[in-house]
Amino acid sequence: MSVTIGVFDSGFGGLTVLRALLPQLPGVDFVYLGDSARLPYGSKSQATIARYAVSAAKFLEQEGAEFLVIACNTASALALDDIRAAARVPVLGVIETGAAAANAASITRDVLVLGTTATVESHAYANACAAHGLRVVEKACPLFVPLVEEGWIHHPVTADVANIYLTEALNRARAAGLSPDTLLLGCTHYPLLRELLESTLDRMFAEPLQIIDSAGVTAAAVARHFSAELRELPPSAPSIADCTFFATDSVAKFQSLGSQFLGQPIDHVTHIDLEE
């Protein structure tokens, strides 16, 4: 027997989710689709995002996916119901798993959420957290994605920016009377900044904040879903050889930028065209 899981993102960020999935689900086959020709999704209308995401989900089903991970915050926020209605297989989004993990982790019940401007303006994390009874302060961090894409992962400029953003978020939380003990990284680019954010928090702030990245907790949720199947799979080491990559824009760009997000070289990417 074998298991095939489809992972979808508008671009490269979802590769941090695949990176977290690989060691949790050894022996599983993965099909990754980055809709890089149509990114960014964040600035587009709900109807357009739903149309794009549904076409991507159908493509991954055709490629044999028995389970879909929507590793894209915008599509998870705005198109999860449309994808579930169109897909014949289970669908999991990064926002609901992130909110559930924050719920399990927070003792004060107060949570900080960092995300892109589009994700923060959608209030998707705030709504998902509020459903668990959590109080939330959301902070847009529009420079984090370009800093990661510039490759400035451990860079003094990025540390300065992180300090400014975190100070503003914590000041806003205190002004609202909140005592956050949990920091939710609501963007698939941000796990690459996890170490830098941890050391910034250690250096600048007295209160201990536990960091939850939706990539890690989504991978854990998928592993729980497949726990029975995983027990039956023959033992094997996690390997990128079990991954098939598709991109809708430049294959060369996907390989070079994508390898940074995945943390290992991507040797082969197939170009596909999803335009109707």
Added chain:
Amino acid sequence: MSVTIGVFDSGFGGLTVLRALLPQLPGVDFVYLGDSARLPYGSKSQATIARYAVSAAKFLEQEGAEFLVIACNTASALALDDIRAAARVPVLGVIETGAAAANAASITRDVLVLGTTATVESHAYANACAAHGLRVVEKACPLFVPLVEEGWIHHPVTADVANIYLTEALNRARAAGLSPDTLLLGCTHYPLLRELLESTLDRMFAEPLQIIDSAGVTAAAVARHFSAELRELPPSAPSIADCTFFATDSVAKFQSLGSQFLGQPIDHVTHIDLEE
């Protein structure tokens, strides 16, 4: 008599060109179109960019434009011939005017060009400058646009980033045996950083570099084109009342972000749909 000039950009950056045009052409009517629903152009194919830009040019002609300013680096680099073939009126792009101004200004014949990744990878400025016999070092500055859009125009982080980018560009120029005396700002967002770049250059570098922004020199070229008509226009002060604004995405976002680029409030924007 009256003169109507159409100004086109994929979004807001072209408003720095309109900002430079207003005082140079008092009494002229302007029609500005920001194709904000389809930005960014930089990551799209030549055929797609040409199709978008031609539809925008035709719209501006319908609105009465007798002259078109392509205030978008990507469209100027990749679609100027297509726009000229489709338009019945004169068309001017920011890249050719920027290169001509660098040619007039440089004594050493060595020029630094700063631009977005897409513009630099197209080598459009390098080719346009080489046609004048100039030697060029191009440097992609992918963080400048998000820093401007974050509103960090006079900010220590932006000064740090400018210092890093300029140091790298000048080191690369020296390694190639060049002595640049001219810095060409090859992105319509960058005029907002002009003061910060000037003070960074003054503080960090011995050699004097004169800064040319394509917005300013494009405005000067348009004013030269209309010098006869300008003499016949009744005297008047430059006024935003002579401008009509169209955007293909959110009118509210165009007003708030666009006002920063124009340097004064934009009261009225009309939404249009260019999709076929």
